[in-house]
Amino acid sequence: MSNTLPVALILFSNxxxxxxxxxxxxxxIIEEALExxxxxxxxxxxxxSSVSIEEVFRLFNRYKGRILMFHFAGHAEGHGLQFNQQFEDAEMGQAVGLADLFRREVENGILQLVFLNGCSTNPQLELMKEAGVPSVISTYxxxxxxxxxxxxxxxxxYLSNAQSEDPFNKLPKLQQAFEHAIAYLKTAYSIKEKEPVEEKAQQRSVMFNFDAATEADTETWTLHTTQPDWRLPGEVAGEMKPFNELLTLQLIHAIQPHSKVAQKFLEKAQxxxxxxxxxxxxxxxxxxIAYSFVGVMGIQLRKLFAIGKEPHSDQKVHxxxxxSLLTAKRALKLLSFAMISQLWDEQQQKEQSFPDELKEQLKQLFDLEFDPDIMGYLRLLQALCxxxxxxxxxxPLPELQELAPRLVEEDELFGACQKLQEISNLFDKGKHGLPDCYAAERSLSVLLKNLHFLAQYRMISIKNIxxxxxxxxxxxxxxxxxxxxMDSKSNxxxxxxxxxxVPISTDAVLLYKGRYQNSIxxxxFIIDYNALTFESGAKICFYNGQDLKDGSLTYCFLDDNTKINIGYKATAEGDVDLNQLMLDPEKRKDHKLDAVFQQFHEAQKVLLPQLAAEEDFFEEAADEFEF
Structure with missing residues (x-):
């Protein structure tokens, strides 16, 4: 077992x-193939992405002696690779200097493969060979x-055996992977044709110098190798990859537009x-990250970061x-509940008929004993948008309008939610392990970096007016x-x-940006149980389904994931003296909790009047047969 984890350095510029x-x-595609x-x-x-020459050298210094393979994608030519000086500006990295970097990795490390996936990179091959790189893929x-x-x-x-159920059994050879890719292009495209000059924006050349090309019958990609039987490492490294490294890196960059603290941190950290x-x-x-993300999400991330620091154990994995799964699901629930709350208000003002897909998704929420899963909430959010x-x-959140086009199967956000759902299904069956933690972290990173705008929002629970x-x-x-x-002092x-x-709604959990008087x-759908029962502090609960036997609503506590059922006790119905009721602390609590039940069914009645009518019919029918 090797103690050092080898590195695949995958760089892109535009x-x-x-x-x-x-x-x-x-x-x-490459990240998924190697995941x-x-x-x-x-x-x-x-x-x-968008790497500069300075960043290339920083990465080579950071992973010195550990780089197993190097991949570049972007504009290129025979004398170098184009990098990004800034996102908008390009700079040419000369092949002579890059070859020196590769030489150092060959002499002092484990470099096996350099893949230069840009235009006309084959003139760089001699420099790579002189540097001692065992295998180079370049273009003519x-x-x-x-x-x-x-x-x-x-x-x-093909090289990673990505589509195999047992990918580490008989890993393919380098030469086989290259020949497979060539065979595919021969089948799908006419790869022996030179690319047309007029499609400049679609090509990866810096300057269209066709003198660098060979004859028209020369295949575009070529493999020079002294080790055609080389394979990706099948051995597990002794070095344990830390939890939350990717999540932290992705999110601290993602929240920069909304956090001056994150901006200053990165300026110094880099x-x-x-x-x-x-x-x-x-x-x-x-x-x-934890105090920047909105209310409940910040608390979820804080838990996740704390677990990541624990010593490795089966309990830690669990x-x-x-x-991870709760963080993803609650993020989608928070957005869905915000949309439903707004829709409820819109329907109160002007009743509209909903399309069948939205009706079905709302029925899944309001009329099922079990809470929808991750993909269920994604589909609900998609239908609402x-x-x-x-x-x-x-x-209700303007940023959701920009997010809406990304809630489709082709997008990485949708794929991340699908992957989290797959992990959730395995977890429910007890078929999970350490690799699923890293896969969950990666997918959660994709989801939350797309929800970076939640770092602009805050949440409060109104306790008393x-x-x-x-x-x-x-x-x-x-x-x-x-x-x-959390706040910046970890309170x-x-x-x-x-x-x-001005007044404000009592006992409400509010989501807002700017002033909470303008809030959702x-x-x-989300309640503070302590506010309703006159306890200090906050005890936030998410709606989690209802008990079909007695009609009570099930809520799940944010802190420990325990559940509580809230039924209807009709404390204020009939000939009740409300003044006397308010003098009794326990009855006041019941009265507050009755409001949760009443408001939920009021929302159901407004959003799904047909479903509410069916429930009333069955209740009346049941009453007729009481003895």
Whole structure:
């Protein structure tokens, strides 16, 4: 067993003046092809987009002696590779200098493969051979962007045995993978034809110098190798890959537009080589992420980060997967509940007929004993977004309108949710292990980086409203509330007050950006049980289904995932003296909890009137047969 985890360095660049639309697709394909090696501690996949020459050298220094394979995708020519000086600006990395980097890795490390997937890179081959690189894949002439992606996809999927149920059994050889990719292109394309000059934006050349190309019957890609039987590592490295490294890196970058603290952190951190692996620095990044993300999501991430620091054990694996899946599901629930709350208000003002798909998704939420799964909430969110767009309704979170086009099967966000659902299914059957933790982390990273806008939002729980009106003065209100989530000093769910001249909904959990007076009321889908029972602090619960036997509503506590049922006790019905009721603490609690039940069924009645009518009919029918 090797103690050092080998690295696959996968780098991409682009040019805004000659944009390559398929480059990011190539990144996704390669990461997916190699993910089972990454998840099982056989290979560390390091992928970077829009890399500069400075970043290339930083990465080579950071992973010195560990780089097993190097892949480049972007514009290129015979004398070098094009990198990004800034995102908009390009700079040429000279092949002579790059060859020196490769020489160092050959002499002092384990470098086996260099794949230069840009136009006309074959003139660089001699430099690679002089540097001692065992295997080089290069190109004879300009290549079309989509063919470059297709070739890379076939090559890496075959080399990694990605589509096999037992991928590490009889791993394919390098020569076999190359020949497989060539055979695919011969079948799908006419790869012996030179690319047309007029499709410049779709090609990966810096300058269209056809003197670099060989005769028209020369195949585009070529493999020079002294080790045709080389395979990807099947041996598990002794070095344990840390939890949350990818999640932290992805999210601290994703929240930058909404967090000046994250911006300042990265400015300082990026001056430290390899900061991503220095715990005292990444711990600070984790804190920033946890208090930046909205309320309940920040708390979920804090739990996940804490579990990641625990010593390795089966219990750690179980707890990490539990909380990864809950974090993903609750993120989707939060967005879905915000949309449903807005839709409820819209229907109150102007009743509209819903399409069948939305009706079905709402029925899954309101009329099932079991809470929908991750994909169930994704489909609900998708149906809600489609309806809001079709009716030109205002989205409760404007960013959801921008997210809506990404809730489709072709997008990485959808794929990440599918992967999390697959892991959840295995977890429910007890068929999970350490690799599933890394796979869950990767998919959760994709989901949450797409929900980065939640770092702009905050949540509060309104605990109490005190009315004050002094003679000849306008009325004032004292709002007592709990600020949900973490603050910058790691305080959780802090109690606060606000003395203002406007009222606010009592016992409400509010989601807002800016001032909470302009907020989304999430009650009764998300509730603060402590606010309803006159307890201090906050105890946030998510709606989790209903008991079909007695009709009570099931809620799941955020803190410990325990469940509680809230039934209807009809405390205020009939000939009841409300003043006397309010004097009894227990009856006041029951009255508050009855409001949860009533509001839930009011929402159901407004959004699904047919379902509510059916329930009333069956209740009346049952009453007729009572003895």
């Amino acid at each position: 040019d805004m003046d000659a944009f390559l639309p398929m480059v990011e697709q190539e990144r996704k 089972h090696f990454d998840d099982t501690n056989r290979l560390k996949v390091v992928a970077r 002439h300009p290549i079309e962007d989509k063919k470059a992606v297709a070739f890379a996809q076939q090559f890496y999927q 001056t430290i080589d390899g900061w991503e692996e220095v715990s005292r620095i990444t711990d600070k990044a984790k804190d920033i 707890r990490y997967l539990t909380n 489609q309806y809001f767009e079709s009716q030109q309704l205002s989205f 005190t009315y004050e009106e002094i003679r000849n003065s306008p009325p004032r209100y004292l709002h007592a509330f709990t600020a949900l989530g 959780i769910n802090t109690e606060r007050i606000n003395y203002v001249d 009321n999430l009650f009764p």
